[in-house]
Amino acid sequence: MNIFSNYDLKNTTLKNRIVMPPMCMYSADTDGKANEFHYTHYITRAIGGVGFIIVEASGITENGRISDNDLGIWNDYHIEGLKNIVDGVKKYGSKIAIQLNHAGRKYTGNFSEAVAPSKIGFDEASLLPRELTMNDIKQIITKFKEAAQRADKAGFDAIEIHGAHGYLIHQFLSPLSNLRTDEYGGNVKNRTKFLKEILHAIKEVWPENKAISLRVSSDDYTAGGITLDDMVEIINEVKKYIDIVHVSTGGLVPAKIAVYPGYQVNYSNEIRKKCNIPTIAVGLITDLNMGEEIISNKRADLVAIGRELLRNPYLVLNEAREKHVEIDYPKQYLRSFN
Template sequence: MSTSLFSPYTLKGLQLKNRVVMAPMCQYSVTEKDGKPNDWHYVHYLSRAIGGTGLIIMEMTDVDPDGRISDLDLGLWSDDHIPSFARIIDGVHSHGAKIGIQIAHAGRKAEDALEPVAPSAVKYPEDRYKVPRALTTEEVKEMIQLFADAVRRAVQAGVDMIELHGAHGYLIHQFHSPLTNKREDEYGKDLSKFGVDIIQAVKKEMPEDMPLFFRISAVEYVDGGYDIDHTIDLCKAYQAAGVDLFHVSSGGEGPAGERKPGNYPGYQVPFARSIREALDVPVAAVGILDDPALTQAVIANEDADLAAIGRGMLRDPYWAAHAAIALKEKETTYVPKQYELGYS
């Protein structure tokens, strides 16, 4: 019997009831600009847990106030943030789902920072962005510690896994891209070093049986951007440093040039499969996987181990339950008993 979208999955100490993942998606809904999740986030995440999702990855959560895309984003730069996250995590657990947090820094894409920072003073090529200041070598090391501190807080809040955001043109991506890293120190000579050092630092703050995910852009779409071969080399270094699963996306480093993203259902799945095969490592595929039949095929064909649903789950908090019905899953009832009348 082939693996199904609704078969259980175990990675280290993480035991999932199905392979459906809620991809991290920014809500831009912090009301006091203090980085703390509020009632919107509570309802947003718990509704997806009630809707049958196996793993929820909370949106990009930043390690520094000036590391946010906007002042309306989540952060974990203070112990004062822990209770607000713990409330959501406890609630999600009470409905049978697992939950983690995507830890990040926006780097040169921090729109509300007075002075964004980056590996090099290379501006994002759109008018609304500022020219960033290049971090000193000592500041880079301090930034690594900020990631470790944020992960420690996430663990204290009760998460089941951690994801590092190394994709979509944010700070870790900026360090491992030749387009944005023009440094002459150790963090420029080895483009994977910043990511490796963060991985090693955060692993020290995580229980041994807690898996570390890493989101990566498999290709860049700007002219002169890197391709899958560069990504595979990066992933080898990151895997050796301690990454347990790669969450494979693409782009985000700038407006597309001659090469354009596919933007059709499943267009990023071949990237995930390439990394899975090259490294013999678990991967999560993402990218317009809204059709349950397509998503089932991605898992059954062993293109990926997990399927991350983004916009489809914004439209439908019960995406997992509705997918189970569409795929005629018999083993498990995904509709909450309180709502069974609506499906009879």
């Protein structure tokens, strides 16, 4: 099966095409440090045979988290706990990345105010964010750069920049949330400037041999918002800075979304073809037969399976046994798979 084949992501070889996408666990203390739960959570999926694990969205600032119980990467004291996870995951043959995020107006904690490109709340129940100044923007770009340096010190094989699901980068990209009249607002090129400057800054410090993934929402599902054609234009603006696109949709504003198994795969397919860049498909992909179809029909290069890996950490091992695929089972469990 093609989904069990190796894949070279930059200079890192993944043992299969299966990804555990970043999923917030809301399990850190307010200091944002990784703890025993995070270690157990991620190492279990490595033992379970997942090829590529992406650690949940981690705040590049305190108010860059989604909640006060999210992981952080804004301080050097976060490195030790993250490094423990990295070392454990690699011990069992998986590769690992971390998603760097600033939640923008979707920050819901108590440490500081929420900020955004424009003074527009997520919905009527949300507090109005403060509009970022030019100096604020420069500081946040620096914070992304510093977070990438910490990720490298922790030993991650790759990083993922969170430009999706209504968080700060997505807020800049969409005309629904970005009403700025300066160089960071207006046409698609201007709205992409913030993302491009973040990626440029990160490239200055991130090792050339390690990959950079970009998570995107390729449809706002709302009139006047980002469409697939817009996202193709955005990715073509920044693709020289990235190695793969993790293709999602939605999250910017409340919207009705027709959700069904694989509902986002076509977005991955179109971006892969039109931007000539590798992609990760995600979105209610619940079994490896679905994943095999996606990989074999070249609709994506990697397949992210989220909820099913929460339910079944040993999905990969069990599917390999059922499908008679030869893989390296953990030696401690080998007698149960023979």
